[in-house]
Amino acid sequence: MASFLKGFFGGAAARRVEVRPFGACFDVPSGQTVLESALAHNVPFPHNCTVGTCGSCKSRLVCGRVKAITDFGYTLSRQELEAGYILACQAVPRDELTVVEVESTGRDLPAHERFTGNISAAEALTHDIVRVTVELDRPLRYVAGQYANVRSPNVVRPRCYSFADAPDRNGRKAVNFMIRRVPGGGFTDALFSGRLEGVRLEIEAPLGSFFLRTSAHPMICVAGGSGLAPLLSILEDARRMNVRRRCAVLFGARTTGDLYALDRLRDIQAAWLGGCEFIPVLSAEPAQSGWTGCRGMVTEFVASALPDADWSQVEGYLCGPPGMVDAAIDVLTGLGTGLGSIHYDKFTDESHVAAQI
Ligand code: FES
Structure with missing residues (x-):
């Protein structure tokens, strides 16, 4: 009983x-x-x-x-x-x-460890995205696409941010993140107001299994907002390793003022082995502006980014807001790409967490 x-x-x-x-x-x-x-x-x-x-x-x-x-x-x-x-x-x-x-990643990822660090530089990339450089107490080794949990003393929840550069074989002592401001978000409010300068951050890294799988098949990358960071890391690392495969990169933003890192993307495109399409897509650019590129939701351009592709062979790498990632998964599976070939990292911020708890 x-x-x-x-x-x-x-x-x-x-x-x-x-x-x-x-x-x-x-x-x-x-x-x-x-x-x-x-x-x-x-x-x-x-x-x-x-x-x-x-x-x-x-x-x-x-x-x-x-x-x-x-x-x-x-x-x-x-x-x-x-x-x-x-x-x-x-x-x-x-x-x-x-x-x-749990999905087997098929490769040995570096074990995560705890580090401490200080912000050594912050550079505005757009009105709400800043590149933050953190000097660590020792070099950190990660795989391109992975992220770190970052905790500051006065903020209860750690925030996770992807490394925005290709890794260094010997580890990086200075790491860069691309961080979007979330109004009312404790961590980013403190960051954007400069209150984190000189503050000791606690960092747990590397984490995550969002990285480039070994394959010769075509790949499509879809990024939204600060979700470009891990894809930049992956693409620069792949280019440096002379990866040769057909590639398309779609970068969704609201307006031209929300686009950033375009020089880096064009450098990757120019040096890519196997052919690389780079397509920025704006969803809210004023009609009267001089923008002549793609307009609409970034996921509307997935099918045309790799014309004539056998989509059952394509690998997808998606990173950005949950709605964008879900929509991209829908499009890719509708085209015939298998779920197992779609890798994604949903960028949830304090607003998403608040909505959930
Ligand atoms: S750890 Fe389970 S959804 Fe984030």
């Missing part, structure tokens, strides 16, 4: 969870999420926001059922939900045995 009541009121016995491909198996105490329990057992489960907004903990439910604390559909696409993907940070096991599978 006692165990029945415990189960009825949410105090049910621990459930067992297996995480592939790590081979980790552990009990999950009642009410705990798959991610919480995995981390408590030192399983290197990919994660970031822990509140169901970033998609980093996306994993496939192989067997068992889970209860979603918040709707997975807020972050995962319809196609991912249909394919059985869940968010481990929002999933509480319901069955005696639950098996989840």
Whole structure:
């Protein structure tokens, strides 16, 4: 009777969870999420926001059922939900045995460590995006496309920012981030007002599995806002490594004033082996301006960016606001690209987190 009541009121016995491909198996105490329990057992489960907004903990439910604390559909696409993907940070096991599978990245990523650093420079790229240089206490090695969790003393939640440059084999002691101002966001308000100058930041890095997969197939990169940062890192690194594959880069912004890093993108395009299209797309540029480029939503130009492509062979790299990433996934899967060939990093900021919690 006692165990029945415990189960009825949410105090049910621990459930067992297996995480592939790590081979980790552990009990999950009642009410705990798959991610919480995995981390408590030192399983290197990919994660970031822990509140169901970033998609980093996306994993496939192989067997068992889970209860979603918040709707997975807020972050995962319809196609991912249909394919059985869940968010481990929002999933509480319901069955005696639950098996989840994390995507195997197929390469050894550097272990994440804790660093300290100070902001040494800040340069405005647009009216609301700034490039911030942080001097670290020692060199940091990362893979192009990865990110860091950055915490300042007076801000409760760490923020995650992608490295905006190609990595250095020996590690980088000065790292650059591209940070968008979020009105009312504690960290970025402090950053833009200069209150973080001289402040010791705590940094956990490198994190994430958004990086270029080895392939000779065509690739399409779609970036929105500050989501350009990890793609710049990936593209500059690939160019330096003489990667040869057909490539299209779509960069969505509201107006010409929101475009940045165009010189870097054109340099990449000029030196790219295999042919590279670069297409900036503006969604809110005044009709009377002199802009002669593409107008509309950036995802409207995906299909025409790689004309005559066999889309079942194309790899997608998407980075930007959740709505843009979801729309791009819809377009790519509609064209025939497999979900497994679409890699993305949703840039959730303080406004998205606030909306979720
Ligand atoms: S860690 Fe689960 S969605 Fe961000």
